[in-house]
Amino acid sequence: MDLYLGIDVGSVSTNLVLLDPRGEPYTTPIYLRTQGRPIAVVQEGLSMLAEQLSSRDRVCGVGTTGSARYLAGVLVGADIIKNEITAHAVAALRVVPDVRTVLEIGGQDSKIIIIRDGIVVDFAMNTVCAAGTGSFLDQQAFRLNIPIEKFGELALQAENPVRIAGRCTVFAESDMIHKQQLGHPLPDIIAGLCEALVRNYLNNVGKGKEILPPVVFQGGVAANKGMRAAFEKALGTEIIVPPYFNVMGAYGAALLARDWALRKGQPTKFRGFQVAELKFQTRSFECKGCPNNCEVIEIKEGDHVLARWGDRCGRWSTSNIPTEELIAKSIS
Amino acid sequence: MKITYPHMGNLYIVIRALLESLGLELVLPPPTSRRTVELGVRHAPEFACFPFKLNLGNFIEAYELGADTILMAGGVGPCRFGYYAQVQREILEDLGYHMDMVVLEPPDTSWRELRDKIRYLIGRKSWWEVIKAIRFAWFKARAVDVVEEQVLYLRPRVQQTLELEKLYREALKKIDEAPDKKSLDRVVDHYLALMKGLPQKPGPFLRVGLVGEFFTVLEPFANYDIERRLGSLGVEVNRSIYLSAWINEHLFRGLLRVKGLEHTKELAAPYLKSFVGGHGRETVGSTVDYALQGYDGVIHVAPFTCMPEIVAHSILPAVSKDYGIPTLTLYLDEHSGEAGIVTRLEAFVDLMAARRERKLKGEAGKWIFT
Incomplete structure (x- = not known):
């Protein structure tokens, strides 16, 4: 086939x-x-x-x-x-053809994509901080000794989610520890964390965007039922998590x-x-051709240069002559 | 007196023409590099904006080459730029780099103060000579801008992009070296012809307007070479402001007929009626301007923490909605990740392409724009 x-x-x-x-x-x-x-x-x-x-x-x-x-x-x-x-x-449009908002939270970045009539009209990615992305949730699950898969379910058991400072991961973590030391039950803390992260996401990534349903939530973090519930609570609308949300x-x-x-x-x-x-080798070097000092990355298969990138001018990426030869003849 | 001044795009060509015509001795800082950034960041307050840090790095590197006097622009209004020179002088002094700082405040504030500063610099030279020098520097600014405009137009179009960049570099060098108006004109004509002669790809090409904070728009090092990146993604960039337009508006009071930003104030009025510092109001107005001209999108650049542009940024969604023009704001500084910039630019190009195709064919846009 x-x-x-x-x-x-x-x-x-x-x-x-x-x-x-x-x-x-x-x-x-x-x-x-x-x-x-x-x-x-x-x-x-x-x-x-x-x-x-x-x-x-x-x-x-x-x-x-x-x-x-x-x-x-x-x-x-x-x-x-x-x-x-x-x-x-493209994937969200395939699964939910009339989708108007895509929330995507991955390992290190989170994005919002605004779609109208089947085309992307606006988008944003997190700029300042990685709080609220998968890596942070991973870390916290590890710290609390809970498998990441169970993390979200615990959040759903919360009766009184606590309020946690969510601006930055460092402060969120110390605030969480503080709430633990005060004796708040774990589910309340985890649910509070989810709400803080959702708040952070909507205030930073989603700032100024018109979030209309249908809303599709995808990326690894969509597995987290606590995050999904927090989004539903904050947006007051159903959140669709597609079957292949993590891929x-x-x-x-x-x-x-x-x-x-x-x-x-x-x-x-x-x-x-x-x-x-096959065996591949990668390496990087700093080009001295101009004051930009670009970090050029090179990938080789045996002696053959497969590709180079990272240069702003295109001197390296448009050529596959061996690096040493190019250095010798091109520095002008 | 060995004079130096901060880099801002190709400004050095203009200032060199001005000062050398007056017989002053110059020390040009080395081109802005990572070392410049490191020096600037090490000694500047962390939350000062990126231009401040680059300037400071330039000054330190010029000091190392023997400069003893800094020529720096001043400013008025809510933008912090007005304090740059003062703070930078204090920092340099604390570091033990004793340099004389001559701050040229914009003439819209006080002609007399400007006159005194110029008199201090030129010594016994006559005012007639000053006028002649300004005139020559102006011609150089125009020459640089004409060439730059052409390069922006051709970048997505030419097949041999490396050749175009080489011609561009050569043209700048020749403009810098040109001793008089006549040879200047010859250089410009010669290089424009060579550039236009390069084989081109067939269109159509997406057109994007570049707006935002002045320094970030003009200095490729500060905007992570955004114009070149867009060019290689097949996009024609139109810059909202050029050096010569800025000189015309601020030094010549708009006497010359060069397209500047004056008209954008009116266009911004429904959204923003007052001066918010820097080019905040012009950013809003230029975005409207590009929408009216049928551009595919607007990219807004500013240094991180730039107050006037934050004001503009919060207004852009309304402009975008009213005029149906997509906008992308990028805050840039020494912490910006290149991969993140590339991803956003690529996604924005896809977005514009899908919209363009939708407009032309009235059907859902395809994702591959070729």
């Missing part, structure tokens, strides 16, 4: 989604922890997918997204490399890859599942 692959490499998780020609998931989506090793995790995900496929299946389009979208794109040979805001919007970025990337293939009719650049077996 003709399949379309979407890969989302984020700060906390790396997800892979394989779609059939209708745009429905063909295999169970893969959700892995990135743990600071994006290349190895993408390779691991690819080999897990390969095991589920038959010899008649072939990948006809690949899309990558997430903060490591360029790295992943070079690695696997992507046909389309898209930012996560567009990818998330929506990859789902969107796969839909974009499918769209690309159907529109262009070109062969895919996908390098095949054997990418999982």
